Amino acid sequence: MTITTGIDVGTGLIKTVLFRVEDNSITCLAKRTDKIRQRDPFKLTEEAYDGLLAEAGMTRGDIAYCATTGEGESIPFHTGHFYSMTTHARGALYLDGEARAVLDIGALHGRAIRIDERGKVLDYKMTSQCASGSGQFLENIARYLGVAQDEIGELSKSADNPEVVSGICAVLAETDVINMVSRSISAANILKGIHISMADRLSKLLKSIGANEGVVMATGGLALDAGLVAALNESMQQQKINMTVRTHPDSIYAGAIGAAIWGAYRYRKLAELGHLAKAS
Amino acid sequence: MTAPTPTAAKPTVQKDRSMAMQKAMVDGNYARLARAEAERRKVAYTFVPGNINELLMCFDLVVNYPEINAIQNGMRKKSGRYIMEAEKAGHSEDVCTYVKADIGMMLKGNIGPNDERLPNPDVLMLSYTGCFTFMKWFELLRHHYKCETTMLHVPYEGGSGFSKNSRDYVVKQLKETVIPTLERVSGVKFDIDRLREYLKESQKAEENWVWVLESAKHKPSPIDSYFGAIYYISPIFTAFRGTPTATEYYAELRKEVEQRIANGQGPITPEGEMKNEKYRLVVEGPPNYTSFRDFWKMFYDEGAVIVASSYAKVGGTYDFGFRHDPDHPLESVAEYCLNCYTNHNLPERVRMLETYVNEYQADGLLINSIKSCNSFAAGQLMMMKEVQKRTGKPGAFIETDLVDPRYFSPANVKNRLESYFQMIDQKRRATAA
């Protein structure tokens, strides 16, 4: 039995999970998210880590491997770091065994990952540096429209005549949106329009890494946005990509979960090799 | 860059005979392409700038111009989808959208703008002049079609004018690689006298074409040398140069323009004759095709006519004296290739534009910079500065794309044009006062 933690240091959120990994069972013991909101992410990571352990009645000493992912490369107390596409791949597979591709949609970047049945990353791609299709952008627009995060999905699904955002640049797109409001386009149609353009980008990304069958698991914060997931499925159909996008209530934890599982794998490997790294 | 053919944005008001002819020619070539496989005719793909159409005709090849397809698809609003298709297949967002529109179309079954399947090439005639992208474009097509490819490397004119070494090199390539390959592919033996005959026709058409171009020196200008010229250039820049049909077309066009001058008429726009000429501009750079009409409208609505453009020279800078020469057939084909607009170095291009602004009495130089075309775009800002400095006329700079609808932002372009026109106006009023 190996107890591990996975910490996914994101741009907007820190996701922390505690796992027990046994030969044929992997169990999640606890999880939490912390909004960074202008706080020092490193300090917050430490708080989140200790907080989670406290919840589970454990101490750092009980942890075999503390794995970070995301922007956690330089967290001082981790045992090791895995890069985020490696971890999202594994996390997605844990959440849905049929996943053969992953779309990780976070605050700033979208990532498409093609995997095999063991969670091996076969190919992947990130959205480019200059993009309006990010969670951050959607968040800003939603706030501007007075729509709460958890309302976005339903609202978008109720759109009857979505208005597509033309701009490539988020700043200009923002003005586009203001223009739309001034033309009395409804919030639902605007949000759906943004979802469509994000979805098109993402499905293009998927196609470009050669993903074309099976299940696509949406992970990251925006996987919780049902409107985006719906738009994704429509876009896939339109683009004749024969895949279904699924999501999971724990999708946002995928990176952290993957890190925890890989941590356990690595721990055993290191144990075999005889040099055990001790989680500090 | 390119040359064009206009069937999508056909003027609705006035249908001159030349327009009908031109449309019939373009449609005819697509029909020929569609029949090619059934008729077992060999097909060549090649580029507009520096094309060796007369030579290709000597081998009875049917010629497909991928750039023209991209334009046609742009005008028919299909290019956006094709570009996405190519990007999905791994092509970068940053590169020439002509290439992506073409590759996208190929990936989607090579259905041409006339909705019929285009034949696969039997030979890719890579006339590599004026643009680096050409080379990679045909490598990409070759990779797909696995067909015979022949490269004609036309050295860049880095200094003023081309060197004898360059010309000899091009002629030698024609003789030693291009002609033998075309003979092999087509099974037709090369006959230099046949080439001479075609070149004779070219020469005739070229004379009248230059006359039409220069008619824009009149006030008001009877033609629009950018938007309108898109239609005029298509025969001479593509599969028709060297045919009697093209010769006839330019003779007819000339007659019509003569008539317009006699009547004191302005150019024909999609909404009829432009009545009041307020601004005369020289334009550098290709147009945008996905919103061609809207783009043009931004000009004629304001009374702006384009009196000269570099784009109307991509298939030959005839107005600076070049003519195909039946007495020196291969040499003149070589010179033609060396002479295409973007194969000239920047100082040369600046000189041309300067000449245009002065000789056509323009109010200034407008640059339409194409996001994905380095061949035109790299250096345009400096060209603008130089032309401004030399002519004392203000320049303006707008940015669009040829066939990628994502990069045509009407509000943005209009804003700049409006400011530019108002600036010219304000200046004029100040000088008058």
Next chain:
Amino acid sequence: MRCFIGIDLGSTTTKAVLMDENLDVLGRGITNSRSNYDTACAVAKQEAIIDTRFTLLRRNLGKAPGVAGKLDDVLGELERNFRLQQFLVQLADLEKTCLEYADEARYASFGSAMNDMLAEIFVRLRKEAPEMFAPGAKRKSDFFRDNAGSRYMSIAEDLAKQTTIPFDLLLNLYDKAIIEVENRPPAEHLRATFLRGLEGVLARAPELGVTADMVAAPVHQALDVELEETYVVGTGYGRVRLPFSKEHIRSEILCHGLGAHLMYNGTRTVLDIGGQDTKAIQVDEKGIVENFQMNDRCAAGCGRYLGYIADEMNMGLHELGPMAMKSTKSVRINSTCTVFAGAELRDRLALGEAREDILAGLHRAIILRAMSIISRSGGIRDQFTFTGGVAKNEAAVRELRKLIKENYGDVVININPDSIYTGALGAAAFAQRAVIN
């Protein structure tokens, strides 16, 4: 009297300038741009009219016997009172709107707790309000949205901790309500608000060393002057959507050129950094535009960029400059992509760099980009005038001065405290020209 109004509908702010037929500026008004352009214009215009009233008040009171020497105190008091009244009116509107939304399903589950919470928030907001308008008080911004918003957030965050109502929900409620409040056309009758402001002054008359008689008459007189909107010209990014006919619209390039010329008639080069565009304009000795360049479609390094940074740091826009001025070390920042501004900032903070140094680097990056656009338009000729909202930012100005000196030597650099109104000023002048030739 005949008034000529210029309105500059910018991407982030809408500005109005009101002038008389002698090209004398009487009032300026500004508001944040919003989705309802008509409202944005109406508010900016109204603000300009309010400002005009204050100008007239100043003139009248200045002439009034016994007020001399106390003029600033009296006017200051009047203005603070007026602003407070204005604020309270808007606050009441906001509260009402919030309460209406609180009935919606997603909030209703909290029952009366939600209403109680809102009541408490607004009680506190109202209580704080006078302090916000006390003499010498610093406000976060000139706009109701920001002032009410930032206080609402911090009170709500505090209160939310003590209850089961999530902060995000309160935030959302505010977002919904503020849009509605903002997009309501402004109330027409200002006279009453002025008079209430006047009451406040009169209440403190003895402290101010004046009597009711000295003040009341000149104030009434000033309020009685009829301001006739003779001609309005619109410009700015949103001008095509202005409810004006074509002859009432001018390109922002011409307006900025002319506006800068009117402010400093030696101006030859103008730099305007606005919310999402940067323009460099060359003008001749009459203010006629000779050449101009704008940033391309990429909005990197424009004013909005600073807005993102300010949001990210939870600071007010006008606090950024002073903080950057404290920097002692230069940090090189190459990407001014607005979308990634936050990421860049976090990256740098993670590397252990100090906030003020990063901020200084960011300011330099913006100015470097502007320098490139200037260079594109033909460089800097004497005199140089810096306009637009970013000209208010001292750190940006410092970098600009440095770079101009290095690249163009000693040229006169003009920066007007009212630089943000340059476009509107030009537009107003065009309005005046349209009528008086």
Next chain:
Amino acid sequence: MTTTKEIIDRCEKLYEDMDFTAARAWKEAAPGRHVIGYMPIYVPREIIHAAGMLPLGILGGGDQLEVIHGDAYYQSYICRIPRSTIELAVSGKLDFTDGMLFPSICDVIRNLSGMWQLMMSDKYARYFDVPQNYQDDVGGVYYTQELHELKEDLEKISGRKITNEDLRKSIAVYNENRRLIKDLYELRRKAPWKVPTTEVYLLLRAGMVLPVEEHSQMLKDYIEAASTEDRPLRDNCRIVIQGMFCEQPPLNLIKSIELAGCYIVGDDFMMVTRWLTEDVPLDGDPLENLSQAFLHHSENVSAKYVDREEDKGIYLVDLVKKNGGEGVIFTSPSFCDPALLDRPLLQDVLKAHGVPYIAFKYAENSGQMQPIREQAGTFADSIKLWSEQ
């Protein structure tokens, strides 16, 4: 003996020095010396050297140069190297050069040659074309003639004839330099932990600004030092990077790739130093020999036309195989036509040969390395976690 650290420190100084102090010093050391700048990717430096001149590689402004005027010449959708190069020129940093060569690589550099002529009409600037036809009597004849013209141009600048003997000597010097670079790469192939690519890069960069003899000595010293120094071996995978032949990556980019768990065992840095794959013969006509070497023994990059479809991309497969590479990272400058247009073709070939790859873009002044680390790191992770299962 000098340590690698000392050598690399020196290289780093040269690398950071945007004023080209070393080249200026060389020029001032004796009267009548000339410096000829050249841009990527290939010019025959032997001829410049034979003219008694210093060939100076100009590779843009990196991530430290503040580009003010350069941006005035280029739209945002054009790569960065020409704008920072213009900045260097406009700000007087290249005023000591006597001429500039612009090799045939893409439309941007091609047009830059014209801009140079407009901006600096008093200075020598030549667009140097190379043949895309590899037949001796066609491309060969053309190229030899171009070499002759270049030689004559340089003779005009220096005022003295370049003899065949001069040319032979220079060819020998460059043959040696090329051999040493090959040795360096061979050492890296065998023990990549001893020869970090960041260092290889800096060493090659030094060769752009130093006289070739001095550079060769530096290479010798480094190879000797690196072979003996002990450095820890890490659990990294071996990858080949492609696409950096023109606009230079920020040093941090190379570091980031290495940090993310990759040993770089193949690259396309500074191709001018490795363009000719074999020693150029010393007997016979030297220009003819250079021409022949170009036609028949030169390296492949994306700026070159590949005559036969079946040869396309094979060089890359060979590069991977020869160096024991486990994957390829395409890292190309944004908006770089040659690299980006070629990429899909190369990727297809890699796919056919079962070589994994990833791709991303950079600019010479990219600051954010997080996405780069993430992508390279994931690539390394997947090779490490999953190879040989």
